[in-house]
Structure formats: structure tokens, C-alpha cells
Amino acid sequence: xxxxxxxxxxxxxxxxxxxxxxxxxxxxxxxxxxxxxxxxxxxxxxxxxxxxxxxxxxxxxxxxxxxxxxxxxxxxxxxxxxxxxxxxxxxxxxxxxxxxxxxxxxxxxxxxxxxxxxxxxxxxxxxxxxxxxxxxxxxxxxxxxxxxxxxxxxxxxxxxxxxxxxxxxxxxxxxxxxxxxxxxxxxxxxxxxxxxxxxxxxxxxxxxxxxxxxxxxxxxxxxxxxxxxxxxxxxxxxxxxxxxxxxxxxxxxxxxxxxxxxxxxxxxxxxxxxxxxxxxxxxxxxxxxxxxxxxxxxxxxxxxxxxxxxxxxxxxxxxxxxxxxxxxxxxxxxxxxxxxxxxxxxxxxxxxxxxxxxxxxxxxxxxxxxxxxxxxxxxxxxxxxxxxxxxxxxxxxxxxxxxxxxxxxxxxxxxxxxxxxxxxxxxxxxxxxxxxxxxxxxxxxxxxxxxxxxxxxxxxxxxxxxxxxxxxxxxxxxxxxxxxxxxxxxxxxxxxxxxxxxxxxxxxxxxxxxxxxxxxxxxxxxxxxxxxxxxxxxxxxxxxxxxxxxxxxxxxxxxxxxxxxxxxxxxxxxxxxxxxxxxxxxxxxxxxxxxxxxxxxxx
Amino acid sequence: xxxxxxxxxxxxxxxxxxxxxxxxxxxxxxxxxxxxxxxxxxxxxxxxxxxxxxxxxxxxxxxxxxxxxxxxxxxxxxxxxxxxxxxxxxxxxxxxxxxxxxxxxxxxxxxxxxxxxxxxxxxxxxxxxxxxxxxxxxxxxxxxxxxxxxxxxxxxxxxxxxxxxxxxxxxxxxxxxxxxxxxxxxx
Numbered sequence: 194x195x196x197x198x199x200x201x202x203x204x205x206x207x208x209x210x211x212x213x214x215x216x217x218x219x220x221x222x223x224x225x226x227x228x229x230x231x232x233x234x235x236x237x238x239x240x241x242x243x244x245x246x247x248x249x250x251x252x253x254x255x256x257x258x259x260x261x262x263x264x265x266x267x268x269x270x271x272x273x274x275x276x277x278x279x280x281x282x283x284x285x286x287x288x289x290x291x292x293x294x295x296x297x298x299x300x301x302x303x304x305x306x307x308x309x310x311x312x313x314x315x316x317x318x319x320x321x322x323x324x325x326x327x328x329x330x331x332x333x334x335x336x337x338x339x340x341x342x343x344x345x346x347x348x349x350x351x352x353x354x355x356x357x358x359x360x361x362x363x364x365x366x367x368x369x370x371x372x373x374x375x376x377x378x379x380x381x382x383x384x385x386x387x388x389x390x391x392x393x394x395x396x397x398x399x400x401x402x403x404x405x406x407x408x409x410x411x412x413x414x415x416x417x418x419x420x421x422x423x424x425x426x427x428x429x430x431x432x433x434x435x436x437x438x439x440x441x442x443x444x445x446x447x448x449x450x451x452x453x454x455x456x457x458x459x460x461x462x463x464x465x466x467x468x469x470x471x472x473x474x475x476x477x478x479x480x481x482x483x484x485x486x487x488x489x490x491x492x493x494x495x496x497x498x499x500x501x502x503x504x505x506x507x508x509x510x511x512x513x514x515x516x517x518x519x520x521x522x523x524x525x526x527x528x529x530x531x532x533x534x535x536x537x538x539x540x541x542x543x544x545x546x547x548x549x550x551x552x553x554x555x556x557x558x559x560x561x562x563x564x565x566x567x568x569x570x571x572x573x574x575x576x577x578x579x580x581x582x583x584x585x586x587x588x589x590x591x592x593x594x595x596x597x598x599x600x601x602x603x604x605x606x607x608x609x610x611x612x613x614x615x616x617x618x619x620x621x622x623x624x625x626x627x628x629x630x631x632x633x634x635x636x637x638x639x640x641x642x643x644x645x646x647x648x649x650x651x652x653x654x655x656x657x658x659x660x661x662x663x664x665x666x667x668x669x670x671x672x673x674x675x676x677x678x679x680x681x682x683x684x685x686x687x688x689x690x691x692x693x694x695x696x697x698x699x700x701x702x703x704x705x706x707x708x709x710x711x712x713x714x715x716x717x718x719x720x721x722x723x724x725x726x727x728x729x730x731x732x733x734x735x736x737x738x739x740x741x742x743x744x745x746x747x748x749x750x751x752x753x754x755x756x757x758x759x760x761x762x763x764x765x766x767x768x769x770x771x772x773x774x775x776x777x778x779x780x781x782x783x784x785x786x787x788x789x790x791x792x793x794x795x796x
Numbered sequence: 797x798x799x800x801x802x803x804x805x806x807x808x809x810x811x812x813x814x815x816x817x818x819x820x821x822x823x824x825x826x827x828x829x830x831x832x833x834x835x836x837x838x839x840x841x842x843x844x845x846x847x848x849x850x851x852x853x854x855x856x857x858x859x860x861x862x863x864x865x866x867x868x869x870x871x872x873x874x875x876x877x878x879x880x881x882x883x884x885x886x887x888x889x890x891x892x893x894x895x896x897x898x899x900x901x902x903x904x905x906x907x908x909x910x911x912x913x914x915x916x917x918x919x920x921x922x923x924x925x926x927x928x929x930x931x932x933x934x935x936x937x938x939x940x941x942x943x944x945x946x947x948x949x950x951x952x953x954x955x956x957x958x959x960x961x962x963x964x965x966x967x968x969x970x971x972x973x974x975x976x977x978x979x980x981x982x983x
Binding site for chain 1: 868871924932944
């Protein structure tokens, strides 16, 4: 029997107590425990495991899974530069290098005095006001060299973040075009009162009539999801709002949560009313942690107003409340079953479906998982009726869609359009010119070339969760695809081999081309990997990972071909350089001590 | 075995084999096809191979490479095979992944050579061999597909005789080689 771990220190004990020593709160406990020292020392993991009755390996497995949990020290100022392609186009790498130089620290390392560490992170959802960074979890946008100089000075002076100029942390909503949802000025509770007045059946009938489909990208009929959860066996049903908005180039959920959180929470309550759920979770991505205080305030206000809690709006048996659950930097948790695993305090590994969450979701309970925008839209349906909602948009895509527009245009930001709007119209509205390509739906989406700009945003043509990144004639689409391939290789959850290995191999081929070792044979191997990822992956992350390469190889093939140095085969490394160490050790320099990297064609 | 219907090989296929940074275990496994060797020599003839002692590879159909690439000579031999063979096969774990010899890759080459030739107990005034006759080692052992284009991969340490037989007969008959579960396993 090994010695019992020493008792946790008081702050950790308080965290464990606040979560009732509940193993399913493991992720939340780790996030809060990390706030004590800025990282998670090994003894703390041991103590948490003992206190929750979990194996140590399980705790370490979770701590090792999430990008924002650290098992080794990080700087007291932890700077993470957002590294979406849009940040790169705005020069984030030069700013990162400048800050590193000013603070005498190398990227991905901690400065010797432990003051600062600087690294990159996946898209932080500030593409309309980049380049962006997170510093100790707080977001700063619109970085430029002047701001970087000031930040370096503040860090050097060890000034607490609360004393930094407030305008650094000001995040713009940049709402450029309003339609039904963003024009809505609703008194909190109005939609809920209308739905309760219709009764649960009547409310679900309105939802059915609305033809509302999921705004997270997949487009599943919301009413069908709600009805399935209502009809599923089990009493304690759950509503989850998926605010893990990790798709590179998407930021509409951030704006909705910032400007109309009431609509989102009211939508969750409307879902609970239809499905008969008693508990709700807002899964907030770690990158948006800075929104949490104001969201908690909205929840508190709604509880006071009788819009959450027991007997909502005086309706006996209508009990529902909402808890905010933080993510910690894992794109895959945007997939609904991975999100549920994460909610249960585990690694975000996607589950096998069926069973679907509507019958077996959070802790095995019937669970509705909806996107932020989907839930907000249900308020419109409650207020104006399903038929009115269904009358807008296109035949298969009712209502409006929020687009997160970034990249090469005059006015990046949030645009709300009725479904059916053409790409060309959007480009005109946001002031884009000389547009070469648009990436719709984020890294996992579709790359459209100029000849496709008459296509329309709708489930029946170009479906999207909302990302809309614009690339003008000066951009290199190979670089865009390579950035997305790196993103997927970084975000693969590692569970299934086709995705874990396939994304890494694909990254290797893209880097080989980039490093000047490309050959025609690589393009054939890339094709093969694309098919393998698409067909053999466990979940949508792996099957979507080759999309940027498939699209750009088809539509921008010369961007690849101009990088080829051989029409046959070319090693990824310099063969002669691989002999350099042996030459040095043997002091040889005879012809036999060299290799021609490019083989002469003997035939 | 029977040739593919309608398209019997018009002539014997020429097959060279070699072992680079390997242990000849794959070649030994090749011999494990036993009496199938008699059928095989009706269909193929060996070019450069430990079985023939031909020193230089000539124009060939199907080349079999055992072992990874650990030195300059391996590179020359592998390139010659690639130039001469229409189809080139990575035979066994070392050719496919680098295998056992690639275990030195987490050490630097100087650490390896100094440990063996200078610091080993019992060695005095040891020197790292520098005769120009000797091929220089590469800094890392590489799987062969990192140095030339490879058409097929036959994994295993070694691949079993039946696996090699199935693979070759598929190839000779014009079928894309396909190993079923029994012939491809991890223990």
C-alpha cells in the first residue's frame, strides 16, 4: 500500500468542495485548480484523483487532453497568439517574433525568470479584429507593433492585467447587417410566456411548422430533435447549448452571447419546455472565458425574474436551470458527442452513434444539443409563430443565417441574411474586391473559387455554420490549405488511427511541398491520404480534415504544381546533408563521402 | 498457381532482391515458401540477388527490397533498383518503417560511433573507421520510401512465407496484392 497523498491545500479543497467531489466535474475542477499556480503540478493531480475516487491516469489523461491545461510551468503572463489563417494574413507571426525579441524569450518556452511564455493557439474567434491574442485567458484584438511594444512594457513592469488600459480588452461586435434575429428587441421572458401559453404540445407544433434547422452546420430539424428527446425514456432530461465555437473563422456565437445572451438562455428554456428537461448547460469554449462573468449575471437576473428555477412563469412542474461549463481549448469538443464527454469531465473523444444524444446523452440521459444561434432563433418562432418563420429563406432553409465575415474585405464582422443569399452579393456588401476564393464553413467547410460566386448560402447549396473567410488575388491558396491541415493535425483527438496518423502525414506532405522538396508522386500520395481520412475516420473531424486540400487541389492546382521540384519523386530531406555528421567524424571529403541529392537520370 | 485468364506472362519476369539495413530475415522467410519455389521459377528469373550472386541490377520487372537505408551505399543500391525496376516493393518492417536499425535514430550518430569505437570498455586509442572503402552512415536510418518512390509495401518482421507467396502471385497474375487478416497480423 503506497502512502496516502498529503491533504490538498486549502484553495484546492475549496474547489473540490464547491463541486461536491463530483467526478463528472473533473474538467471544471482542473480548470479552477490551474488558476492557483497557473499550471497543474503532479501532486495536485494526485490529490484530485484521490478526492474524486478516480484513477490517477484518468485525471492525467484529461489534463493532458486540453490545450489550455498545463502539466508544466508556464509564464506568469501566458501569451497565446491566435493563429488562424486570417491572423496570419494580418501579420501575427511578425508580432509574435517582435514580442519574443522584446521579452528575451523563445516561442513555446518560459522565460528564465518565469515571467512570460509566448506561443500560438487555434483561432480565438476574433478574426474580424485580428491579429488577436489571449493573455491569461483574456482576449486582446487589433494587435499592431505599437500595441505589442506597450504590452511588452506592461509585462516587464509586471503590471497586473486589471491595471492594463481597458481599451485593450474591448471586443467589438462589428454587427454590419441586421435581419430578423439581430433586429429583435425582446423583453426577457416574452418568448417563453408565448410558448407556455401554447402548452408544450402547441409549442412543439409551432417549432415543427417553422422548419428550423440546426445552425451549427449539420442542419438537423430542431423540432425533430426536441420531440425525440421528449419521447425518449428517462426523466431527468438535459438541454445543452453548444457554444464551443471552434471552427476557424467563426465568431457569431461570441457576438450573440455578448449582445443577446437573453435570447440564447431563453431559447434553452424554450427547448426545456418542449423536451421536458430540467437541467441545462452552456458549454462555453475556453477562449470565450472572459464572457463568463456577464453571462452569470444574466443567469442570475433571469432566476430573480422567475425565468429560471422552480415553476418557471408560475407553471407548476416547469423546473429548469442552466450551468455554465467551460471548455479548455479543444476544437473536437464542438462535435456534440465529444462535447458531452467533456461535459462529463472526460477527454473529448467522440462517441459512436447510435445511440444518439436525444436518447443517451449527458450521463446517459436524453439530451438536446443545439447551437447558440439555433436556440436564439427559437425566440423568433415563439413570438411570431412557426409559419411566419418558415415563410422566409428558401424551400429547405427557413429563416436567416448569421455569417462571420473575415479576411480580405473592407468591413469584416457579423452579417445576418435570409437564406438563399449569393456569395457575390455578400462579397459586394462587405466591400471585397479582387476576390480569388472564399472559404465557407471554416477549415472543415468548402473553398469556393470565383466561378462559383453565384452559389447561395443554404442547406441545399452551400451549407455553413457561419464562417466566411475571403482571400483576394494576393493570397496563396496553398498556404491557406496548409494552415488548415496544420490546424487539423493539432486538433485531432488522437483516438482513431486514420485521423491521428493521417492528419500528421498530410501535414508532412504539405510541409514537404512548402520546404521545396515537392514531387508529383506526393500529389498522388496526398490524394490517397485524402480518401483514407474521408472514409476511415471515426468522426467528422477526420473526414473533414482533407477538405481544404481536396478543394484547393481541384480549384487551385497550379498553387501546388509550382512547388514541385520533380515530376517523379523527391526525398523530403537533403541526402548529402544527412552524411555531414559522418564526414565530420571521419574527416573524409572524398567523392564517396557525398551523395547527389538530385539523382542524375541514368536512362 | 494459375496465370491470370487470357493474359499469361509472355516471358519470365525478372526479379532482383537485396537486403539494405536488414538482417536477411525477410530473405529467409522468402525461402519459407518451400516447394512453391519450383512454381515460382517457372514464372520468374532472379536478377541481382543473394540467390544468384549477380552484382549489378539490370532491367527488371519486380524488385524486392529488404531493410531500411542507413548509409550512402544503401542509397546507391536503392536508386539503381528504382532505375531498373518497373515495380519496387518494400519487403518487411525495416524497409517499410526503418525497423530495428532505426532505433539508433533517437541518438546522434556521433554518440553511436564514439560509444562503439572509442569509449567501449577495453578499447584504447580507438578511432572511428574512416577508410574511403567504407560507406558513410547517414545521420538517421530511413525507410526506403523516404529516398525513392515505392510501389507496394509488404509489412511484417518478417512477412511470413505464405504472405510473400500470396503477394507475389497476386502481382504476377495482375491482381492488386491484398493480404487477408490471417496473413497480416500484429503478433
